[in-house]
Amino acid sequence: MADTHDEIERALEEARRAREDADRLRREAKIEADRLKDEARRARDEARRLRDQARSEHKSPRGASAGFAPPGAAGPHGPRTRSEQDDSATAVTAQQDVSFAGIKRVQIDQTAGKLTVRPCKEGESPGVLSSSNKAAPEITVTRDGDQLHIEVKLTKGWIFRRRQGATTLIRIGAEPLDQVKIDNGYGDTEVHGVTAGDIRVNIGAGSFQGILNRGMLDVNVGAGKLAVLSHSGLARCDSGTGDVLLDIAEVAEGEYKVDVGLGRAEVRLPTGAQVFIKLSSGIGKSRLDFPSAPESAPTRLRLNSGIGECVVKPRDPSAAAQATAGASTVNPAGQQRPQRTSRAARASSRREAEEMRVLQMLEQGKITPQDAADLIAALQGSSQPQFDDEEPTLFS
Numbered sequence: 001m002a003d004t005h006d007e008i009e010r011a012l013e014e015a016r017r018a019r020e021d022a023d024r025l026r027r028e029a030k031i032e033a034d035r036l037k038d039e040a041r042r043a044r045d046e047a048r049r050l051r052d053q054a055r056s057e058h059k060s061p062r063g064a065s066a067g068f069a070p071p072g073a074a075g076p077h078g079p080r081t082r083s084e085q086d087d088s089a090t091a092v093t094a095q096q097d098v099s100f101a102g103i104k105r106v107q108i109d110q111t112a113g114k115l116t117v118r119p120c121k122e123g124e125s126p127g128v129l130s131s132s133n134k135a136a137p138e139i140t141v142t143r144d145g146d147q148l149h150i151e152v153k154l155t156k157g158w159i160f161r162r163r164q165g166a167t168t169l170i171r172i173g174a175e176p177l178d179q180v181k182i183d184n185g186y187g188d189t190e191v192h193g194v195t196a197g198d199i200r201v202n203i204g205a206g207s208f209q210g211i212l213n214r215g216m217l218d219v220n221v222g223a224g225k226l227a228v229l230s231h232s233g234l235a236r237c238d239s240g241t242g243d244v245l246l247d248i249a250e251v252a253e254g255e256y257k258v259d260v261g262l263g264r265a266e267v268r269l270p271t272g273a274q275v276f277i278k279l280s281s282g283i284g285k286s287r288l289d290f291p292s293a294p295e296s297a298p299t300r301l302r303l304n305s306g307i308g309e310c311v312v313k314p315r316d317p318s319a320a321a322q323a324t325a326g327a328s329t330v331n332p333a334g335q336q337r338p339q340r341t342s343r344a345a346r347a348s349s350r351r352e353a354e355e356m357r358v359l360q361m362l363e364q365g366k367i368t369p370q371d372a373a374d375l376i377a378a379l380q381g382s383s384q385p386q387f388d389d390e391e392p393t394l395f396s
Helices: 002-057 082-089 317-325 343-363 369-380
Strands: 092-097 105-110 113-119 127-132 138-144 147-153 166-172 177-192 195-211 214-223 226-232 235-241 244-250 254-262 265-269 276-283 286-288 299-307 310-314 328-330 336-338
Touching (some): 092 138, 226 235, 299 310
Parallel strands (some): 113 177, 177 195, 195 226, 214 235, 244 265, 276 299, 286 310
Antiparallel strands (some): 092 127, 138 147
């Protein structure tokens, strides 16, 4: 009788602890949700500030032609004038050659728009090329010892309207650098094939894509998606609101860290890598499909999501190909019967298999990082703001 009473007491105690844990998780989720709201509010305030700054720098033309745009031609704040339509039809370009001789550190700042940073291809020379539909962006290049500072500013234009930000291409030298720092207020940022001891990227609102980079990578996006593909070295990714994909080709000793406030976080690791993995999700599922090494392992991965799913999986392309085919079950008669999977899941698996095939070709040197970026964007169906259809190619 006493044993039964003790068992009841233990069960009640366990139930009480479970309730306390649930209450604690709810409180933490509420705190995280409030934090995310504050971050989203700050991102909106920053977006409004940049928009108001762009408006103040742009003076609408006055005179007989103002306000008499053809039917259907309207800007974000009303009808577009004929002069505005003419300006948007042609891009104004600014370019500047840059010498990277003796340079070890590079700082790149852009107000808004699409920014691409990559090494020179064969036959190209280092430099900066930037274009805008309203006026030529202002390019400033300064050198201080072994540090180079490149700044691209918009002089006027509605930077939040489609194709109205600056489209900038920065071609750096082929030699490895000690540090590359990139700041983009708003827009898409792409970094392809860069080798540096330290690569740091900060984006207020927009998206980031990095392909075939090597070194310690640290990316922070206030609001927007973040994708790091075929990376060699340590990486840290932080997104306030937006999905994060971290695909590691070669692991390094140290800590990998992914923090997502609101969104899905996925990490792909090479098969056989010894990594201690720790997942944490406030509200959402956590799925670990990769064997975690002991806590004493020299390589560690910490993956956190406030609201959203956390996934760690191998980057083996055969796994994605098998997932495409779908699992099978055996019915009572002993006949093979395919297991039904959702159309969205099958499409996602096929896309992942194709992405891995693109990355394999990239790692084998069959395609360039820019080719890989274009292929992956086509597979995913880009939904991010686009500022230009092609990469500028005026440098020779």
